[in-house]
Amino acid sequence: MSLLTPAQLSWAQGAAPPSSQTRMDLAQQTAGIQLSGADYAVVGVVMVIALAALAFGYVLIKEVLAAGQGTAKMQDIAKGVQEGASAYLNRQFRTLAIFAVVVFLVLFALPAENTAELIGRSVFFLFGAAFSAAIGYLGMWLSTRANLRVAAAAREAGTGREKAMRVAFRTGGVVGMTTVGLGLFGAGLVVLVYAGGAPRVLEGFGFGAALLAMFMRVGGGIFTKAADVGADLVGKVEQNIPEDDPRNAATIADNVGDNVGDCAGMAADLFESYAVTLVASLILGTAAFGLHGLLFPLIVPAIGVLTAVIGVYITKARAGESALTAINRSFFISAGISAVLCAVAAVLYLPSSFSELTGVSETIRNTSGNPALIALAAVLIGILLAVVILRLTGYFTATEHRPVRDVGKSSLTGAATVILSGMSVGFESAVYTALIIGAAVFGAFLLSASLPVALFAIALAGCGLLTTVGVIVAMDTFGPVSDNAQGIAEMSGDVEGEGAQILTELDAVGNTTKAITKGIAIATAVLAATALFGSYTDAIGAALADVGGEIAASQFFVYAPNVLVGVAIGAAVVFLFSGLAINAVSRAAGAVVFEVRRQFRDKPGIMDGSERPEYGKVVDICTRDSLRELATPGLLAVLAPIAVGFGLGVGPLAGYLAGAICTGTLMAIFLANSGGAWDNSKKLVEDGYHGGKGSEAHAATVIGDTVGDPFKDTAGPAINPLLKVMNLVSVLIAPAVVTLAVGDAANPAVRISIAVVATAVIIGAVVIAKRRSTAIAEASPSDKAVNGAA
Template sequence: MSRLNLAQSMWAQGIELTGGDRGLVAIVAVVALAALAIGYVLLREVLAAGQGTQKMQEIAKAVQEGAAAYLNRQFRTLGIFVVIVFALLFALPAEDWSERLGRSLFFIVGALFSAAIGYLGMWLSTRANVRVAAAANEGEGGREKAARVAFRTGGVVGMMTVGLGLFGAAIVVLAYAGAAPKVLEGFGFGAALLAMFMRVGGGIFTKAADVGADLVGKVEQNIPEDDPRNAATIADNVGDNVGDCAGMAADLFESYAVTLVAALILGTAAFGTQGLLFPLIVPAIGVVTAIIGVYITRTKPGESGLTAINRSFYISAIISAVLCTIAAFVYLPGTFAGLTGLAPERAAAEGSPAMIAAVAVIIGIVLAGVILWLTGYFTGTDYRPVKDVGKTSLTGAATVVLSGISVGFESAVYTALVIGAAVYGAFVLSGSTIVALFAIALAGCGLLTTVGVIVAMDTFGPVSDNAQGIAEMSGDVEGEGAKILTELDAVGNTTKAITKGIAIATAVLAATALFGSYKDAIDKALGGVAQGLGLSGSYEIIQPNLLVGLVIGAAVVFMFSGLAVNAVTRAAGAIVFEVRRQFRDNPGIMDGTTKPEYGKVVDICTRDSLRELATPGLLAVLAPIAVGFGLGVGPLAGYLAGAIATGTLMAVFLANSGGAWDNAKKLVEDGNHGGKGSDAHAATVIGDTVGDPFKDTAGPAINPLIKVMNLVSVLIAPAIVTLSIGESASPGVRAVIAVVAVLVIVGAVLVSKRRPTSIADDKASEDAASTTA
């Protein structure tokens, strides 16, 4: 047996679950099923609400059909990727065929769960929007009822997110015991890959429609945002659902799954059997607190909806912290000697596993609360940053754009420091690197105990936005009902920004934990042969090749963001030309005698968003393959570090600058600085238009991007080692793999860059000809 094979045979830790252990996992599975049951109860409650007038229902029906058509086409497109990745995963090394098959099969399960969560988010939100509009129009008590329907719509998706994520992980642990972490790599990868595609595709769709509608409707025709005369309004409402509801739901689900994967991998190495099971207990507690959080969210008369939502979040977070602390001290021993499944030298380590776990989870929960406040400060209409951006509208669009960029840059620094402090705080809980990395993963699990409420907060935003759109398009909601919907829409803008901030924090914690999982995978693959082969220093930051990897990782984040924003630019250009054409060719649209062709705009958004999926997807999957096989495991570690650091700053900058521009526009529309129709309003519309692809396309897509790249690295690590050392070393094969990956990336980017702006080029020629004539 070669030294490499001998090292690989040492991977298996021989963890076997006792009857009591299996009983605990079964209880966790039952809790997950209970979350699904509660979700169904909430769903029935939402669907039981009234649907308003016939005209409101007709508009809602158009949005439902457009959203369903888009996601159905998207899933058919993504099915090709799923089949290809399934085959590639099966080809990667594993302990035995059952582990290899399980990893590949659960990749499909993770992808299906992510798709199901996204589809449910879209399906229900397109039915809840009209019900929220109808509730707001019911007179006394309408405000409270509308807010409850909107929040409980999100509660359904939140319960399904935590339920499916926890149930999938529990089933894998029951079936595979000690080998569960390797199988769960496939589960997490499937969830992350689908979420990234849904985030990118949905983000392009929604912002292409939104930008096109704003530029032609608000700026050129001077008509309201959701005026039925604008052909892009239906597409805009469809986009809210496929982007914000479906995309964010899938994003938070994969954060949930990926964090569990990292925690189980590192927990098994750090705490043995208890480390495999405790990460399941924490999110199970999160299910209980999510149920509490959803049911206690009630808006009191005269109280801001945001105040009620924030109160529920903090209450559920405190309950999670208390229950998780109790669970840590009840389930985990006070010394490492009390853990089972550890090697003797590991069992002799100093420290208290119970204390480490409890503090780590609390750090994650506190981080969620701090991020909620910090993001709310930089994007909320009640605070100075957004007010300052609003004031700059008096001097034009350029100063609005500059001030929003400034807010994004500044907020990124504070958010990154807070996240960094949480990561470092968890890391210093133990002198052992593997235990410290497990503590970071547990901090991520702690943060995600609030994920049920987070999803509810996020879905609240697009549902409220759609409700206002339906009300405005139908003309059947006036007076107090219209004011209620405007207020809920403003609250929804802030909750969306807050949940984006928390999603970024979860992404960073998950990616950092996966970074540790990558190191664990390399160490296990190398075993005792690393020192003799001179590979022990491959993680030292002073090595130039590692710095090269770091720069490449940072560059990929910039390239990915540029591709996403450019995709929105191309698609939005097509929408602008189409909406202009309809206004020009059908004069009756403006006086209300002719109905716009909504379906054409929906078709353009669908086609353009789907054709843009391949390039960012290939970049995310193939870039770490190119670096890993081309430069080695050390530079790939640097690549991941660069991607995580740059991705954190970029995601916060894009999300918060976009959120500040959006709410600055709301400030002006509420009557400040001249109100609607003023030059200041036009300036903030331009700022909001620039910010749309920032906050709803490129920014959110970075979250799954960094996790996809980390998971790809964890999955390919054994193969890189196999082809690098020992009898199986094959530099030629490594080079071929790296070159092929680079060529595919370059080809995809070139095709994307040369792609015309859909039908825009032809339409530009038509416009020029018309002007000449």
């Protein structure tokens, strides 16, 4: 396996490309890395820490489930949410199992260094997919039980706020510890079995995790926002009843959606971020630091496990202190401890000179600089990036800061100004966040003049950010659990006074923590995707060595027309993906609106409480539509890189990835932060600002919130796994693209045929999706009359 060496860098600038023999020598050096007894001990300790994380998660589960469950009515409502969420995920997993088996078989057709790695890549694809699914299911299972307990805890006089917050945050702690535990255990197991060949096998592991996460993110996002939008439009705007009023047939589906979208989907999303960042780090580390580069990326997140335990346990709001302040303090403390421990690990484990590294090329051994200090600086950049994004995203989405207050104030002039001001917040925050992420990437890149080392530094920055992921997942899960708790409280009517105020506060804090974790997730996605660029180059170099061919340097110049076309296509795919996701929510929400309206019309006793709404019908609509909409975004993510790579070549495919990363970064942040600002501006009005509930300002912010729902919880978060799926597909297909394009095995007919088939499938899927009605319902009588007259 070879990377873009300094010689290759000069080749990209116009000099002669390096010989195939040079690449082959580097590939043999990297593949020949073997673990010693001490190295096995390091991996063993890492895996023990991973298992300890899982054990700690189990302890937290017992603690959460030991909390009180409230009244019988509260338990009955929670049971309905549990049954709906389980039914949805079971159906989704049955659907995705077929897709996973197909991809598992296709992976056997792609080139690999040897048979063992070919089998390992496919087998660990299933491991990655299974781990991602398991974490998502655990997040859903526990959150549907914790929401009830948070609502019950809020009812306790004097200690309600502290206890409710603790139960909600430690529920997230369970998911966080499971995420880091399974991610670290999976990566450690591959390194233990495959040693120097681990990075190539881990490509399958990361791909499985990313693919399942993307499907769960898209499907869960469509479900939750279809129910949420439908419930708000009919309940709040048309019937003027509270958000979680039990008379609204969409309320159970709305609460189910919080769990399958925000808990299950986001848990799987952050797990795949964890897995893919480790994949990129190990691939690049073996070439840049040799054996040390294979193990150090495991040590850093292992430290993160220890600091996550501290972060979860110290989260406690002081008297008169907001819950958000307490959560942020825990995050900062755990990040600071991580920085100190990573500094110790870098100094003790890594050598002070590149000449002391083993399993690297002669070029790397002659590189100037201190590997320990470079690695430490890179990890600190990642930790600092997480801290800065937390502060920046909190500023743009929290209720106590000016952006959200300005959006709330704009409600005095109607829904249009609410939407405009919210979009302004999203656009502005996207610029600042993208610049900060770019500064982190460039800062890590400047740590070494050697390109392989610089790329590894970027990957290590991602690992540094991952040291905080246990607390990040806890922060994210805190949001939907608090939201559900407030829903159960309102539907049951058994939580009043101070308890209701506590749940309202925690819900608003949860909106901010969800926005923060989305910002950090996209930062992780960008770091991982940028690092995977090095892996992509590596795959091309290894394939060229195998076929004995060369590719003209002009194929990679950014100003070359073919590369610019690739950039444009990559940017366009992000827009198309986002549009498909938002339109899917629109169609499903339309069906929910018509169903809830029908029930209010046909069952007049619902309003006075004499008749019970048919909650199950709305759950069925959301389940059916969300699963039906999965195929098109999934096919686009997997097949678009195949169409570009086989159709235009490896240079335009690199441009495609660059366009997707840049556009995806801005789009994801814009969608997440504008949606978060709209949601919390609605909370402001509901707290009594600008007229309070039932006012025209309230109706305006509800419209803004419904626009923002698919932004922040469907399309925006789904871009994270999209970027990594496309990068990993590109890494996996690069050898096949090279084989069919250059050398004795070149076959333009087969290459173009693959591209044409992939393009045709994408077009067919999009056309079928667009043929579906925007609002799935029969035309109203007035529509029929107009059509008939026409």
